[in-house]
Amino acid sequence: MRIAVLGAGLGGLSAAALLASKGHQVDVFEGNSWLGGKSRRIELNGSYVDTGPSLFSFPGVWQRFLDQYDKNLGNKASKELANLELVPLGSLGTYYFQDEVVSLPVKQHHRLFDQWGTFAASHEPLLEPITDLLTTDPSLWGKDAFKLMKSTSKLVSKYKLNLTTEKYIDGHKWMDDKLKEIIKIHTLNAGVSPNETLAIFATMAAIMANNGVSIPNGGINEIPQALARLVEHAGGKIHLNEGATKLTKNRLTTDQDEYEFDVCVSSVDESVLKTLLGNQKQPAGSYSCSGVAIYASLDSALATDEMHSVIMPDKPSEMHASLGEAQEPHETMTFLNYYPKKEIYPGDFHSAAILLTAPANGKDYDLETDWVQSQLEFIEKRIGASLPKFTDYKILDPSYFSTLGTYGGALYGKKRPYWVSGPFHQPSYKKSSWLYRVGAQVHPGGGIPAVLGGAMISTARIK
Numbered sequence: 001m002r003i004a005v006l007g008a009g010l011g012g013l014s015a016a017a018l019l020a021s022k023g024h025q026v027d028v029f030e031g032n033s034w035l036g037g038k039s040r041r042i043e044l045n046g047s048y049v050d051t052g053p054s055l056f057s058f059p060g061v062w063q064r065f066l067d068q069y070d071k072n073l074g075n076k077a078s079k080e081l082a083n084l085e086l087v088p089l090g091s092l093g094t095y096y097f098q099d100e101v102v103s104l105p106v107k108q109h110h111r112l113f114d115q116w117g118t119f120a121a122s123h124e125p126l127l128e129p130i131t132d133l134l135t136t137d138p139s140l141w142g143k144d145a146f147k148l149m150k151s152t153s154k155l156v157s158k159y160k161l162n163l164t165t166e167k168y169i170d171g172h173k174w175m176d177d178k179l180k181e182i183i184k185i186h187t188l189n190a191g192v193s194p195n196e197t198l199a200i201f202a203t204m205a206a207i208m209a210n211n212g213v214s215i216p217n218g219g220i221n222e223i224p225q226a227l228a229r230l231v232e233h234a235g236g237k238i239h240l241n242e243g244a245t246k247l248t249k250n251r252l253t254t255d256q257d258e259y260e261f262d263v264c265v266s267s268v269d270e271s272v273l274k275t276l277l278g279n280q281k282q283p284a285g286s287y288s289c290s291g292v293a294i295y296a297s298l299d300s301a302l303a304t305d306e307m308h309s310v311i312m313p314d315k316p317s318e319m320h321a322s323l324g325e326a327q328e329p330h331e332t333m334t335f336l337n338y339y340p341k342k343e344i345y346p347g348d349f350h351s352a353a354i355l356l357t358a359p360a361n362g363k364d365y366d367l368e369t370d371w372v373q374s375q376l377e378f379i380e381k382r383i384g385a386s387l388p389k390f391t392d393y394k395i396l397d398p399s400y401f402s403t404l405g406t407y408g409g410a411l412y413g414k415k416r417p418y419w420v421s422g423p424f425h426q427p428s429y430k431k432s433s434w435l436y437r438v439g440a441q442v443h444p445g446g447g448i449p450a451v452l453g454g455a456m457i458s459t460a461r462i463k
């Protein structure tokens, strides 16, 4: 079959690799000049750093993805082609919350060590069921329906009627209130608050911390580069700088040419897809959060030698309320990623990625913007040290993220009801007999694993 894939982010590339390996004639159309979409490599201080995602989790999903590719091609070429050297990070992060500083997993001798141990150990058995859910077609009538039910029942017996992250964590009466908030903050991985996500997001935090997270040596953009090699090895073609402008049954118009196809797989945002199909209306509803991401080379080392720190607002519920109204929160949640010289990136400088959770307001931000300044001051207050001077920097803001096609720069598209958040998403993989969907807009939350798993599920439906 001739298959047109829209977008060369992680969603489009992973779908294209699987479809090409099944013998289809695959063409990927990407409006921008780079591979990776939100995972973009940018020039900084004469070298480069990678933007967008920073943590690689659930390696089992990546392995299943590669196994599927190899099975389709009938060989074992994928590992060598992908050639990812994963560098394990010591922890999921160090969390700064009010006067508490704690790493996950919690280190021995910390006052929360025992509580975390109890919580994490009770969620460890859910690693396999969640990996299954991330890679299994959620159709109750599909061939994997039994596996789906088995995995789901393990989760249901864990959460019982406490279905949201908020309700589930609050039900742990023995747990310290600060630890509760630190676990709950992970629902921002889906861009929404703890009462808008399934309890599974609490488990994901435990699994990611105890199972370990990593980053490819060279940076996370090595993943889309690897996927592109898999696409091309299987005979697929990637057209960069060639954006789709119109889509009808069997015909794709780009800004350069027209193509006939049998099936189209879209990884672009729902609103972009609707425009391509001729419906100009913005889909109604409220949207997940956006970000103001500062990437900087530093004139000296950061005071903390942690690679990944999380600075939490003193009142997380106020932050969620502001983000829900597309307003800037007084204090926001920030990821502070630190890369010492020559570690991960080849550049001869220390670098940092400061990712401020921001409302999906489509606005431009700079270092001088009052809100950015106040958040940087808040970070310094929490880590108890000044940030080093920036020798070079770039900012990606909601206005930038909206150019990738998401309304207001919302990182995970439109909000969904909590019961279809994460792996239980209402899939809408198939929009019609010729149009399928993949990517973070269909698989909110879970980031890279959800996108890879979603591509496995969606492309398996294309016979």
Ligand SMILES: Cc1cc2nc3c(=O)[nH]c(=O)nc-3n(C[C@H](O)[C@H](O)[C@H](O)COP(=O)(O)OP(=O)(O)OC[C@H]3O[C@@H](n4cnc5c(N)ncnc54)[C@H](O)[C@@H]3O)c2cc1C
Binding pocket: 006, 007, 008, 009, 010, 011, 012, 029, 030, 031, 032, 036, 037, 038, 039, 051, 052, 053, 054, 055, 056, 057, 242, 243, 244, 245, 267, 268, 269, 272, 291, 293, 355, 404, 405, 411, 438, 439, 440, 441, 446, 447, 448, 449, 451
């Ligand atoms: C700041 C940040 C931090 C994150 N941190 C993590 C993390 O640590 N771990 C994790 O697992 N996940 C993380 N994520 C989430 C992860 O990056 C996303 O889930 C994933 O990159 C989404 O991939 P995608 O292919 O669905 O979307 P995108 O990357 O947005 O790809 C869509 C592509 O479609 C293209 N496009 C749009 N319109 C058109 C058109 N008309 N024609 C052709 N092409 C078009 C766009 O240019 C883009 O390349 C993070 C995201 C961000 C932004």
